[in-house]
Amino acid sequence: xxxxxxxQAYLDAINRxxxxxxxxxxxxxxxxxxxxxxxxxxxxxxxxxxxxFSIKDNIAVSGMRLTCASKMLENYVSPYDATVVxxxxxxxxxxxxxxxMDEFACGASGETSYFGPTLNPHDEKRxxxxxxxxxxxxxxxxxxxxxxxxxTGGSIRCPSSFCGVFGLKPTYxxxxxxxxxxxxxxLDQIGPITKNVSDAALVLSVINGSDKMDNTVVKRQExxxxxxxxxxxxxxxxxxxxxxxxxxxxxxxxxxxxxxALKGKGAEIVNASVPKTSIAVPTYYLNMFAEFxxxxxxxxGLKYGFRKNGSDLNDTVAESRSALGEEVKRRILLGxxxxxxxxxSKWYSTALKAREAIKHEMLxxxxxxxxxxxxxxxxxxxKLGEKIKDPIEMYLSDMLTVSANLSGLPAASIxxxxxxxxxxxxxxxxxxxxxxILAAAAAYERATK
Amino acid sequence: MDKDTIKKVSExxxxxxxxxxxxxxxxxxxxxxxxxxxxxxxxLKDLPSKETASVLRNDETSIDNVIPEKILDNAPExxxxxxxxxxxxx
Amino acid sequence: xxxxxxxxxxxxxxxTKSKLFCTCPTxxxxxxxxxxxxxxxxxxxxxxxxxxxxxxLNAAIKIAIALNCKIVADKPVQMRRKHYIYPDLPSGYxxxxxxxxxxxxxxxxxxxxxxxxxxxxxxFLREGFxxxxxxxxxxxxxxxxxxxxxxxxxxxxxxxxxxxxxxxxVTKKEEGTMRIDANISLNNGNKVExxxxxxxxxxxxxxxxxxxxxxxxxxxxxxVERETRHFDEKMILTSPSRKKETEEDYRHMPDPDIPPxxxxxxxxxxxxxxxxxLPQAKTxxxxxxxxxxxxxxxxxxxxxxxxxxxxxxxxxxxxxxASNWFxxxxxxxxxxxxxxxxxxxxxxxxxxxxxxxxxxxxxxxRAAELVLREMVLRPAEPEKVIENLGISDFGDLNTIIKSxxxxxxxxxxxxxxxxxxxxxxxxxxxxxxxxGSADPEKxxxxxxxxx
Numbered sequence: 001x002x003x004x005x006x007x008q009a010y011l012d013a014i015n016r017x018x019x020x021x022x023x024x025x026x027x028x029x030x031x032x033x034x035x036x037x038x039x040x041x042x043x044x045x046x047x048x049x050x051x052x053f054s055i056k057d058n059i060a061v062s063g064m065r066l067t068c069a070s071k072m073l074e075n076y077v078s079p080y081d082a083t084v085v086x087x088x089x090x091x092x093x094x095x096x097x098x099x100x101m102d103e104f105a106c107g108a109s110g111e112t113s114y115f116g117p118t119l120n121p122h123d124e125k126r127x128x129x130x131x132x133x134x135x136x137x138x139x140x141x142x143x144x145x146x147x148x149x150x151x152t153g154g155s156i157r158c159p160s161s162f163c164g165v166f167g168l169k170p171t172y173x174x175x176x177x178x179x180x181x182x183x184x185x186x187l188d189q190i191g192p193i194t195k196n197v198s199d200a201a202l203v204l205s206v207i208n209g210s211d212k213m214d215n216t217v218v219k220r221q222e223x224x225x226x227x228x229x230x231x232x233x234x235x236x237x238x239x240x241x242x243x244x245x246x247x248x249x250x251x252x253x254x255x256x257x258x259x260x261a262l263k264g265k266g267a268e269i270v271n272a273s274v275p276k277t278s279i280a281v282p283t284y285y286l287n288m289f290a291e292f293x294x295x296x297x298x299x300x301g302l303k304y305g306f307r308k309n310g311s312d313l314n315d316t317v318a319e320s321r322s323a324l325g326e327e328v329k330r331r332i333l334l335g336x337x338x339x340x341x342x343x344x345s346k347w348y349s350t351a352l353k354a355r356e357a358i359k360h361e362m363l364x365x366x367x368x369x370x371x372x373x374x375x376x377x378x379x380x381x382x383k384l385g386e387k388i389k390d391p392i393e394m395y396l397s398d399m400l401t402v403s404a405n406l407s408g409l410p411a412a413s414i415x416x417x418x419x420x421x422x423x424x425x426x427x428x429x430x431x432x433x434x435x436x437i438l439a440a441a442a443a444y445e446r447a448t449k
Numbered sequence: 450m451d452k453d454t455i456k457k458v459s460e461x462x463x464x465x466x467x468x469x470x471x472x473x474x475x476x477x478x479x480x481x482x483x484x485x486x487x488x489x490x491x492x493l494k495d496l497p498s499k500e501t502a503s504v505l506r507n508d509e510t511s512i513d514n515v516i517p518e519k520i521l522d523n524a525p526e527x528x529x530x531x532x533x534x535x536x537x538x539x
Numbered sequence: 540x541x542x543x544x545x546x547x548x549x550x551x552x553x554x555t556k557s558k559l560f561c562t563c564p565t566x567x568x569x570x571x572x573x574x575x576x577x578x579x580x581x582x583x584x585x586x587x588x589x590x591x592x593x594x595x596l597n598a599a600i601k602i603a604i605a606l607n608c609k610i611v612a613d614k615p616v617q618m619r620r621k622h623y624i625y626p627d628l629p630s631g632y633x634x635x636x637x638x639x640x641x642x643x644x645x646x647x648x649x650x651x652x653x654x655x656x657x658x659x660x661x662x663f664l665r666e667g668f669x670x671x672x673x674x675x676x677x678x679x680x681x682x683x684x685x686x687x688x689x690x691x692x693x694x695x696x697x698x699x700x701x702x703x704x705x706x707x708x709v710t711k712k713e714e715g716t717m718r719i720d721a722n723i724s725l726n727n728g729n730k731v732e733x734x735x736x737x738x739x740x741x742x743x744x745x746x747x748x749x750x751x752x753x754x755x756x757x758x759x760x761x762x763v764e765r766e767t768r769h770f771d772e773k774m775i776l777t778s779p780s781r782k783k784e785t786e787e788d789y790r791h792m793p794d795p796d797i798p799p800x801x802x803x804x805x806x807x808x809x810x811x812x813x814x815x816x817l818p819q820a821k822t823x824x825x826x827x828x829x830x831x832x833x834x835x836x837x838x839x840x841x842x843x844x845x846x847x848x849x850x851x852x853x854x855x856x857x858x859x860x861a862s863n864w865f866x867x868x869x870x871x872x873x874x875x876x877x878x879x880x881x882x883x884x885x886x887x888x889x890x891x892x893x894x895x896x897x898x899x900x901x902x903x904x905r906a907a908e909l910v911l912r913e914m915v916l917r918p919a920e921p922e923k924v925i926e927n928l929g930i931s932d933f934g935d936l937n938t939i940i941k942s943x944x945x946x947x948x949x950x951x952x953x954x955x956x957x958x959x960x961x962x963x964x965x966x967x968x969x970x971x972x973x974x975g976s977a978d979p980e981k982x983x984x985x986x987x988x989x990x
Contacts (some may be wrong), residue, residue, distance in 0.1 A: 022475065030450065036579055045568075058585070060583075060584070060585045060587070062519075066584055066585065068584070074521055075523075076584065077519070077522065077523060077581060078583075078584075078585070079516050079519030079520045079522075079523070079578060080516060080519075080578050080583070080586075080900065082585060104529075125688040142499055177587060178585070178586070178587050179585040179586075180585055181585045182585070184795075185794075185795035186795035186798050212506070212589055213587060213589055214587050214591055215502075215504040215588065215589070215795075215796060215797050215798060216796065218502060218504065218797065263933065276491075278487075279487060279488055279491055281487050282484065282485035282487060283484075283488065285481075285485065286485060286488070287911070290792065291792075291795060293462065293790075294620055294622060294631075294632060294790070294792055296631075297622055297624060297630065297631025297632055298584070298629065298630045298631045299631075300463070300583045300624050300631060302525070302534045302626050303522035303524060303527065303532055303581060303582070303629055303671075304524065304525070304534065304583070304584075304667070305523075305525070306525075307525035307526070309535070310465075310535075312535060312537065312538075313534065313535040313537050313538075313626070314463070315465070316534075316535045317463050318464055318465040319465055321462075321463055321464050322464055322465045322466075323511060324464075329466075329470075329474075330474060330477060331463055332462050332464065333455070333459060333462055333464065333474060333478070334478060334481065334482075335459050336458050336461050336462040336790070337450075337458045337478070337794060338456075339790040340458070340461060340474050340788050340790060341788055341790075344790075346489075347482075348487075350488050350493065351490065352496060353493035354493055354497065356493075356494070356496055356497065357491070357493055357494065391477055391481060392480060392481060392484055394474045395481075419680070439536070461788055461790075463624050493859075498614065498615065498884075500798070500799075501615045501785065501798060501799045501800060501801045502798040503591075503798070503800045503801060503856050504587055504590040504591065504798060505590050505592075505593040505596065506557075506590030506591060506592055506593060507593060507594075507802075508555045508556050508557050508592050508593065508594035508595070509556065509557060509562060510556050510557040510562050510563065510564045511562040512563075512564065512575075513577065516576075516577055516578065516607055517574050517575075517576050517577070520573075520576060520577075520581050520583060521573055523907060527635070528668065529572070529696060530571055530572045530573050530574075531572045531573065531668040531669060531670055532573070532665075532668065532669035532670075533667055533669075533670075534626045534662075534668075534669055535667055536664060536665060536666070536667040537626065537664030537667070538664065539663060539664075
């Protein structure tokens with residue numbers, strides 16, 4: 001099939017879709033398709049020619065809106081491209097549109113978007129997971145080939161698990177964040193959401209590697225495609241018992257079956273332990289709140305974004321900022337509170353130490369094995385509205401995903417072979433060892449085909 | 450968390466909150482921070498000194514004539530290439 | 540002054556081509572508003588700081604060394620975010636480094652610390668306009684301990700500091716880039732901070748006003764409030780800023796986008812070797828080597844360019860004579876034209892030639908002054924200037940005097956009989972012919988001799 005036909009088919013499907021997965025559509029998609037097709041025909045196309053991407057709407061694509069699914073940025077048009085977008089376009093990937101998400105990535109369900117919730121393609125009464133809700137839903141529903149999401153505390157892996165797709169959060173500092181709207185700068189990372197492991201390996205190969213525009217990315221670009229064919233015989237996979245605490249029975253069963261499948265491919269299964277998983281949620285949220293409140297300072301209604309005039313300059317700023325959604329405001333307020341003079345030593349300083357302690361435990365566990373595994377989410381996709389009124393309940397959904405971010409480690413959610421609602425199995429590796437995750441995930445894919 | 454504290458925090462954060470929001474957030478924050486206070490039961494070590502990676506840049510310029518225009522196009526209000534914002538006081 | 544404690548915080552732009560964390564040019568003065576901007580320095584959503592400008596860092600280290608600071612090389616230096624929302628600050632926080640140098644001193648004034656930070660953009664508050672061209676330009680901030688005991692002391696010290704920065708040649712040369720915050724307390728009372736003063740003279744004026752204001756309050760038994768004020772240069776008074784106290788919680792936080800930086804000891808040593816001879820040392824040397832008065836030496840040395848020209852000139856001219864010209868007529872002429880020596884295109888050679896003519900008595904001092912005034916503005920060889928100005932006969936005063944005496948026999952005779960007015964008349968005649976270029980003292984001396 002020609003690329004333009006494929007793009008047309010996707011555009012039609014997006015039009016028909018009721019999932020609310022997209023916030024904006026690339027108006028030049030058909031033109032772009034023709035340009036890329038010409039390159040394909042002349043044999044000069046890049047590595048991503050033929051791939052149709054959706055991009056989470058907190059990643060800048062020049063000339064397209066960058067809304068973060070917020071009223072604040074409803075009409076903001078990005079003046080520049082994110083580094084990952086530049087690299088995708090340079091390899092002839094085609095961007096079909098920008099995907100819906102929790103407002104400023106604040107949510108684990110996809111429900112906090114100013115543009116309304118995204119629905120789960122497997123059951124439209126259920127949430128797709130968040131915050132990269134539209135990214136995972138668009139891949140799962142066949143509205144594009146692959147998507148880029150962002151992950152601060154599980155925002156790639158949670159919706160991947162709920163929607164039954166593969167999602168990878170790379171090592172912190174391996175993919176440039178230039179052009180990714182900040183949530184928590186020391187935790188954010190862009191990564192692929194795909195139908196299969198080899199697509200993720202290819203996309204990661206294109207987007208990773210040093211960038212002068214992001215100080216935290218200094219490593220040379222690496223090719224990950226070779227890992228998907230690698231044998232996992234003898235690979236040591238540690239099953240973290242704490243990851244199963246309080247987890248739904250069907251999820252536990254599915255994950256344990258998944259682990260058996262890896263064993264069948266020659267992996268050596270061992271026990272592992274990360275006791276501090278019990279404090280992962282407070283540690284993550286306190287760190288994230290602090291950084292998020294700093295990151296959100298720039299939305300003042302003065303240079304861009306929503307403005308509502310008030311009685312004077314200060315009031316105009318405060319009125320404009322009040323356009324932000326409830327969860328965003330909650331996090332800004334808490335982040336401000338815990339970093340204020342009187343309260344910071346009690347909260348922020350403690351959270352920084354706790355983060356270090358969790359990282360220490362994760363690294364210690366990974367010294368004894370190649371990968372750590374357990375469920376991605378303790379449950380399957382819940383119903384729309386089920387948790388949105390209870391912040392703590394919602395925050396606790398992130399229990400199993402945040403440790404990877406706090407430790408800067410790569411982690412992925414692998415869709416398990418189950419009937420009914422999708423279940424994801426999570427794999428963690430040491431920093432820079434995405435290859436091992438890809439190898440194990442690909443082995444699982446082969447085992448269950 | 451009492452109303453006065455939330456009010457003060459909202460001033461630092463530059464958010465205008467309604468009375469209802471002040472009350473609701475107050476309740477939320479109490480339960481959230483109460484749950485999070487389990488961190489205080491943990492024995493935590495002092496932070497190790499941070500890893501450093503001096504990323505320095507040569508003092509070189511580059512000029513893009515299009516991006517400044519696009520940046521300014523997003524201004525809620527502008528005049529003669531200047532952002533227009535409410536007047537200030539010293 | 541008794542009980543007065545003043546501390547200073549000096550901000551000056553560093554002389555770099557590009558901004559601190561992006562590649563936008565810093566020569567925004569000639570640019571249209573909002574042209575020297577990019578996603579980084581305007582805080583666009585998703586933008587991140589690029590690498591730290593190495594030249595700015597090295598400049599800061601150089602300044603810290605020159606101010607006898609201990610360079611922080613034993614622990615990482617972190618960039619921090621200082622949070623406040625204001626139209627000139629596009630990200631809602633200012634990036635500012637931890638100390639690069641600490642515990643310095645200059646002229647027995649303790650320097651608390653030196654660090655770098657980003658300059659905000661410009662907010663024209665009366666009109667409500669914002670121009671972000673300046674946003675992100677590298678600044679050095681120098682903070683002193685509260686050790687000045689008078690506004691005058693503060694001003695004099697600032698002039699010394701400015702001279703050192705001039706010598707180091709790593710800060711911007713344009714006028715008006717330096718901004719000063721001054722804090723002042725009386726009798727260990729509350730500290731008042733006066734923000735954003737733009738000249739040394741205004742620092743002195745603002746502080747003088749504050750001493751009067753605070754003194755009045757204290758005399759009336761009232762307390763001085765701990766607050767931030769700003770200086771109104773037209774009204775010559777300070778008034779309180781309308782910032783709420785709660786907004787001054789800056790919630791400092793390490794910037795996660797910028798890994799901490801280690802200043803290597805070898806870099807410090809390398810930069811130390813590039814330090815020029817600084818004003819204090821140079822003054823001492825001038826006194827010793829050229830036998831100048833301390834005052835003349837300090838005066839010449841305060842301007843590094845003038846000091847260099849001086850050293851070139853004294854290769855052929857008597858140093859004391861030259862120094863008198865430098866601090867006298869040359870300075871006067873430059874001040875009159877609101878210039879510094881480096882602004883004049885006059886060459887060292889031209890200046891030397893002129894001084895040579897006076898040294899040899901070929902022209903009078905008055906004539907040389909006229910020539911100098913012209914040369915500063917329209918540089919040329921002095922002989923050429925003399926010719927152009929039409930003061931060609933200045934050289935032989937005796938001839939002129941002789942002809943004046945010959946033509947005015949009566950006046951000459953009157954003088955001899957004791958009439959003082961007659962002598963003044965003759966002097967006047969000589970002056971008229973020389974068009975005022977001749978030295979009156981010299982005329983008197985020669986005239987008396989002839990009569």
